[in-house]
Amino acid sequence: MLQHTVNLPVTGRVESAPSGPLLVLTERLEGHDTFLSGSLDLNGCQLPVRILTFDDLTVLRPTALAELPEKDTRWTGILSLPHGLRPGAVPADLAEAAERAGRSLAALDLQQLRYALAYLGEASTEAIRQARIQVIVSALPEEARTP
Template sequence: MPSAPLNVPVEGTVAHRPEGPLLRLSRRLDGHDTFLTGSLDIADQSVPVRILTLDDVTVLRPTSGFRTPADGEHWHGRLHLPHGLRPRSVPPDLNSVADQEGRSLDALDGAELRYVLTFLSEATTPDIRRVRIEAVVSALPAAAGRNQ
């Protein structure tokens, strides 16, 4: 991951919840570390936020109080990410097993690839990673020109 911080222009709407305000981005924050923290410059304030990116949406949850816009109100600001980009490439071990088995990783869409990369990165031992790779590869379709 790059060590240089990233500064991303963002915008969205506010949703107030009992546990506090959520700042929903109008576009999913793609390719960045999630479930981490950053800071948001919004309305002349710098607000520490927790970044929650799910399959279809990114939500920023302020970790300290600030002057929150009204529920449903549109906002814009600049998100500062100290932790950089997430790797998006297929790891060599997964690619190798898929090639050996004649399976196509191209069948994975963006959300599925994110899920697979997270699933593999959370393996706590080499044996667990190997089994997870086998599970992923077994679910892939045959590569073009290969009958399985």
């Protein structure tokens, strides 16, 4: 289910893009889920954002209209990640479901596994968690069977 919120002090600059303003972090986020939602406390205002971490930088894209500093302005804020840190280990219920189905979690590379675990970790109810386990397991390749 949902993990504890993590609050990170962040700094960055405002950039413009055709889709609207972007908040580019000074330092790339490491060890946190990306392409998920969060909230940035910017000067006491809560700004919902989409977190986009690429190879060399992290960008926050506001998901609601808000007054932002002007382009190239430096800013400081607190980024709240409701999904917490990336999960490190495969939870027992997922591992057991994969084993029962004859599917292999080992076929996933580290990035795919982190994505699947983050997806599972954001489940807000047990019913949603079970449905997400089924989705993940059904997407896994079947384990090679020995004759």
